[in-house]
Structures are given as structure tokens and as C-alpha cells.
Amino acid sequence: MTSEPIRLGVAGLGRAFVLMLPTFRADTRLRLTAAAAPRAASRTAFRGEFGGTTHADVGALCADPQVEAIYVATPHQMHADHVVAAAEAGKHVLVDKPLAVSLEDGARMVAACDRAGVHLIVGPSHSFDAPVQLARQIIASGEFGSLRMIQALNYTDFLYRPRRAEELRTDQGGGILFSQAVHQIDMVRLLAGGLGQRVSAMTGAWDAARPTEGAYSALLQFENGVFATLTYSGYAHFDSDIWMGNVGELGHDKDPAAYGTARRALSGADPASEATLKARRTYGGGESPAPPQHHEHFGPVIVACDRADLRLTPDGVEINGGTSRGFRAAPLHAAPRASVVDALWQALRHGQPPVQTGAWGLASLEVCHAILTSAATGQIVDLTRQIAAPTQKEEP
Ligand SMILES: NC(=O)c1ccc[n+]([C@@H]2O[C@H](COP(=O)([O-])OP(=O)(O)OC[C@H]3O[C@@H](n4cnc5c(N)ncnc54)[C@H](O)[C@@H]3O)[C@@H](O)[C@H]2O)c1
Known part of the structure; x- marks a missing residue:
């Protein structure tokens, strides 16, 4: 089990990502290695601040070998497709709340992550x-x-x-x-x-x-x-x-x-x-x-x-x-949402998932x-x- 920083890719560089910035900037357990965003201005800003690779679509982000886990911060109605794509590419997932809009989509996401043997964590939430x-x-x-x-x-x-x-x-x-x-x-x-x-x-x-x-x-x-x-x-x-x-x-x-x-x-x-x-x-x-x-x-x-x-x-x-x-x-x-990083770290580096798993998010x-x-x-x-x-x- 390595103690290397988690190589995190980000899907969606919108408001949710902005709210995670103070945490991403302060918590050395994460390294932001890639992002996918449709807007060129967001991709340029990401490369300027974090380096790494940027992609125009989530499929390319999922295929990126530099990415170990993906933070899905796209609009709710896209969570299901983006999480399933990440899981099928073997990436662990942190998906921002809510897990999905429909219960059917939520169940599909949980099943895809279980099948792929990857962690699915729903957060941040309060x-x-x-x-x-x-x-x-x-x-x-x-x-x-x-x-x-x-x-x-x-x-x-x-x-x-x-x-x-x-x-x-x-x-x-x-x-x-x-x-x-x-x-x-x-x-x-x-x-x-x-x-x-x-x-x-x-x-x-x-x-x-x-x-x-x-x-x-x-x-x-x-x-x-x-x-x-x-x-x-x-x-x-x-x-x-x-x-x-x-x-x-x-x-x-x-x-x-x-x-x-x-x-x-x-x-x-x-x-x-x-x-x-x-x-x-x-x-x-x-x-x-x-x-x-x-x-x-x-x-x-x-x-x-x-x-x-x-x-x-x-x-x-x-x-x-x-x-x-x-x-x-x-x-x-120092990192305001350190508890979210704790959850990722414990799951990916120690095999101990938090309470807020996909099944937990489905119940909420x-x-x-x-x-x-x-x-x-x-x-x-x-x-x-x-x-x-x-x-x-x-x-x-
Ligand atoms: N936990 C929190 O504090 C918090 C706060 C805000 C939003 N959120 C959650 O984050 C999610 C996004 O909401 P938001 O307010 O950030 O919306 P937003 O519109 O600000 O951001 C969404 C981003 O996704 C990008 N995007 C759209 N389609 C994409 C695609 N196919 N591939 C990659 N990127 C794509 C958009 O360009 C945009 O930058 C929602 O599920 C919301 O509930 C959580």
C-alpha cells in the first residue's frame, strides 16, 4: 500500500470545483493530475494552476493513465453516465452530491462501481x-x-x-x-x-x-x-x-x-x-x-x-x-474539507471506505x-x- 498522493482527475470545473479549491490547494494527500471540461477558459486555468493534462470530454479523462480517481463535479443529471464511465475504466470515484437524480441511475452507479471493484464515495456533503x-x-x-x-x-x-x-x-x-x-x-x-x-x-x-x-x-x-x-x-x-x-x-x-x-x-x-x-x-x-x-x-x-x-x-x-x-x-x-480527503485516503490507501458510500448516497x-x-x-x-x-x- 503506497503513501503517495492520490492522483485525482476532475470531471467538471464549475462551482462545485471552485468550492473545493481551498482544500485542493492545502491538502498534500491529493495531486490534481487531469481535468475534463467543455470550456477552454476553465481548462487553461486548470493547467496554469495545477499543471497536468486537460481533456474536452470525460471519456478521455477516464482513459488517462495518470488518473487514479475521479472527482465527478458535473451537473446532477450527468453523474450517472460519468460515474459509470469512470468505474468501467477502473477509476475510483468521488461524486458530488446528490448521487444522481433518479433512484434507477443511483442503483446503476452503485452496481457499476461494485462490479469494477472501485470505491464510490458521495461527497462533499455537510x-x-x-x-x-x-x-x-x-x-x-x-x-x-x-x-x-x-x-x-x-x-x-x-x-x-x-x-x-x-x-x-x-x-x-x-x-x-x-x-x-x-x-x-x-x-x-x-x-x-x-x-x-x-x-x-x-x-x-x-x-x-x-x-x-x-x-x-x-x-x-x-x-x-x-x-x-x-x-x-x-x-x-x-x-x-x-x-x-x-x-x-x-x-x-x-x-x-x-x-x-x-x-x-x-x-x-x-x-x-x-x-x-x-x-x-x-x-x-x-x-x-x-x-x-x-x-x-x-x-x-x-x-x-x-x-x-x-x-x-x-x-x-x-x-x-x-x-x-x-x-x-x-x-x-488547514484544508477546510479535509474530512472528504480523509474519506478518499482511508478508502484508497487503507481499504476502509467512509460511511458516505454509493449505497449511503442512494439511501439519502x-x-x-x-x-x-x-x-x-x-x-x-x-x-x-x-x-x-x-x-x-x-x-x-
Ligand atoms: N457540495 C457542494 O458544496 C456543492 C456545491 C455546488 C455544487 N455541487 C454539486 O456539483 C455538481 C455541479 O454543480 P455546479 O453548481 O458546480 O454546476 P456548474 O454548472 O457550476 O458546474 C458544472 C460544470 O460541469 C461542466 N460540464 C458540463 N458538461 C460536462 C461534460 N460533459 N464533461 C465535463 N464537464 C462538463 C460545466 O462546464 C461546468 O463547468 C452538482 O451535482 C451539484 O450538486 C456541490
């Missing part, structure tokens, strides 16, 4: 955030008794950030379910042990100009009796980062006076100018995020145990024990669909594809 991992350890220790209930909510400007046309069409994976709910579901499943049992939910699609789901509330019940409420609004009115110490999702201090930026920037944009605004946020478009001052987060999360309520913050976990309140810090790492995707189905039918939806998070004693 289940990798250090405070979530710390809360999970505290729950597993049993220090505060059994876990009983989780409440997760997030109010953002998601629907009013510049979007590609298909990001506003639910049947193509648009809207908040596939892009945002999947984060909340991943976090809550990780904390509750993974085995969701049934879902009841309602969704809202309230802006005819952006005709996809922008809000939901869901009640998720687990086999172990834990229950969770998940609420999200991406309508850019209330901003729940104010309840996270004015720290933004990516862990940067946020100026409350900048309230309303997303809606103001978008006002008057037609679909063509909106696509240009979106392209400006991709690699080679000029934006480059600075390393954050805090951990990433996905809005307020409160975890009720028998003897304490745990509140996740961008710096750690606040423990509300009834008679006293304490705080446990989650130390910052199942909950996204269950929310949509429950909202459409008014029925409670039973879950059938859930898998447990290994207990921490079973993990490396």
Missing part, C-alpha cells in the same frame, strides 16, 4: 462537517443518554443564486430537494444512525418565474425510534445564518449588512444573462474563495438526547445539559424522492433502501 462528526461521536459515546429527536432547519437564498435552466426544473434534478435537502438528510441520517423508516412531508413551489420546489418541511422517522424534522426555505427572505453567529454556509464571517445581495444581483436578469452570471462563479471565471475562519454548516441543528440538547455551531457543539451549558470545539484544519436520495412523493400524494412514504451508518466501533 455530513462531512467537523461539528456534525463531533456531535456523532458525542451521541455514540452515550454520555448524555439516548438520542431522541433532531431538528434541522435552514433559510437561505438558494433559489435566487444564478442558475442553469435545468436547475429550475424538478424533473432534471432542479430545485432544493436534490441540491439542498440531500445535505440535511445526510447529516440527520448520520446522526440518527442511518436507518430511516418513513417520511411525511409537504413542499412549496411559490415563485412562478422559478417553478420548482423552494421549500419543504418533512418528518423523518427512524427504525430506532428517533424522529427528525427537516425544514428548508431557499426563497431569500429570512437568512438563518443570523442564528449561526453570522457565519455563512462555507464557514466565512458574513456581513449582515450584505442582506439581499442574491435577489438584488438577479433582478432583471433573463435566462441568458443568468447563465452568464452562473458561469462567472465557475473556475476560470474570476472567483476564488479564501480559506474560511470557521467550519462549514447547513443551518441550525439541535439534537435532543436524554440528558442534554446538543446545538451544532460553525465552531463545534454547544451542550445544554439542563443545569449547565458547555462547549466542545471542533478544531479547524431515496429520502429526497420520498419527500416529493409524500408532498404530492399526502401519504406517509415507507423507505426501503436505507442502510445503517456503521457504529463508530466498527469504523477504523
